[in-house]
Amino acid sequence: MPAPVVETRSLAKTYGPAVVLREVQLRLLAGAGAFIIGGNGAGKSTLLRILAGLEAPSDGQALVFGQDTRRLAARYRRRIGLMAHQSFLYPNLTARENLEFYAELYSLADPRACAHQWLGRVGLAEVADTRVRAFSRGMEQRLSVARAMLAEPALLLLDEPFASLDHDGAEIVAALIRGAVERGACVLATTHGIPEIDGVELAVFEISRGRLMQHAHKEEVRRGGRIRSLLGR
Amino acid sequence: MRKDLRLELRSGESTLALLALSMLVLVVLVFALGAARVRSVDAAAGALWVAMVFAGMLGANRALLAERDNGAIRGLLLSPLDPSTLYAAKLCAALIFMAVAEVGAVILMVLFFNLDFDASMARLAPILVLGAIGFSALATLLSAITGRTRGGDMLLPILAVPIFVPALIAGVKASAAALAGAPFESMGDWLKIMIAFDVLFVTAGYLLFEHVVGGE
Structure with a gap:
């Protein structure tokens, strides 16, 4: 078993x-x-x-x-990937910078490519270089899901x-x-x-x-x- | 730490606040002491350290503030990152902010207290570095505790300043001696106190940070 x-x-x-x-x-x-x-x-x-x-x-x-x-x-x-009520994201960093930061924390092979890939998967590629503080709640939620799933x-x-x-x-x-x-x-x-x-x-x-x-x-x-x-x- | 510096470069909030606070403290003290004492190295050293302590508290608070927005500290704790490494990064960030404030405060001290830019400034540098390391180590550890409580910003100076008093006295005495042109040998005892304080609180922070932030 x-x-x-x-x-x-x-x-x-x-x-x-x-x-x-x-x-x-x-x-x-x-x-x-x-x-x-x-x-x-x-x-x-x-x-x-x-x-x-x-x-x-x-x-x-x-x-x-x-x-x-x-x-x-x-x-x-x-x-373990956790998506909680709080997004764990930095409002003054862009969506790409947030994902790259977490990709580096998890020692992923190519943080930039990884961030790019996940931004595409959650439909945020067009706002990759926008600061998270400008995101709607729904966009922040998508990015938070991407952050949680980043390291598979x-x-x-x-x-x-x-x-x-x-x-x-x-x-x-x-x-x-x-x-x-x-x-x-x-x-x-x-x-x-x-x-x-x-x-x-x-x-x-x-x-x-x-x-x-x-x-x-x-x-x-x-x-x-x-x-x-x-x-x- | 790179992320902290990027956030600071983007907003500039901490650096500007630290410099403004240093300037305010020095201006107030210059007027409070009056013209008669304004060329005294003792008064200048005291004023410099008061400005440094206030700036250090602000810097340490700011270094952990970014992690509390959106609960990012939990994201860090859940990651494979070792909490001790997180402490080291936060300490380095606080130290850099404090160093920037110190440079500004020294320039303002020289201007306001009518001192000369000479060899005494070079003797002052290692004393300020030792003071900045000790205070950043202490304030980073304590801000991790006080940041979890309501009104924690108020609590930090109440906790940090009394603990820092031995290093503060040593720093003021050593700085006054350096500004008066005394050789390093004459400040040996004060420097030993500062080194001991640094070793104690860097080690304590490194070992205890995990337990302090663990319950976030």
Whole structure:
């Protein structure tokens, strides 16, 4: 049986008296695509930050590539791509400079060519030399996705990747997620609704009151009244 | 560090602020001390170091400020970059900003305190370099802590200045001696204090930075 890319064991997270995550059990293999749905403040972003090693769990364990996320060595951190609510981009650098900077951080072979390639993939080639501070929220979001995927990570964590995107932007990001899953990356994304990504079988989880539940199929989620209202159906 | 310098060259915010602050401090002190003391090397050395400390705090704060916009510090922490390397880069950036401010402050000090550009300026240079290294090392480490708290900008001087006092006193004494034309041997003890301070806080920053920014 292949080793999971992501595994949590009775994971819990509290902020003072507030319990955000409790008894979270999650196991994802390479090539898996999964979405986590849940309302605002449900704990989706917290779970992603814990898996990225940016926050420590209060109890239980989070493992990526079999390593405890509290002490992720550089060689494991480089295999994780995180797109969070904050874009991690420098407003006073251009789109190209931002991607080149991150490409250099990840020691990619040709940072300039890599940045050029990804700017094309996310449809920002024409504004490559525009400072990020002049970007709309949607453009910044696309660039943030490119930044997260730049080093072709084996684990891609995306926090609401479709938020703020227009139809074209959503299509681009959906295609990139499909491409990542097809090349064998494990993709875990949070969302309020469930996007359709052709050709990818997505697992769907829901976080409610800090607990993570898996739904067998997208249709099961859509049949649920509470989720239906979340999706506006 | 190249990215920090590029950001600074593009905006010029920090350098201009550091120079303006240095000038303001020196002007205020020249008027406060009055004409009688304006040629005193003790007063000039004191005024120079006050300007340097204020400029150093501003520089260290600015060096980490860019990383807090859009949470970029998290992008750095998630990357394979070693946090100690990040500290070294931030220290170098703060040091460069402070060095620029020091050059400006020395020129202004010579003008405002009616001093001469002579060999004493060359003797002053290594003292200022030692002071800049120590203060940048301390302020970079502390700004990583205070930047995470509300009102952190206010907290930085409250924490940094008392800790810097030993090196500050040594720097003022050594600078006054250098400006008076005293040989290096006579300032040996003051320079040793400054070197010890530099070694202590560069090492502490290198070892502790990971833990300080780790919970961002």
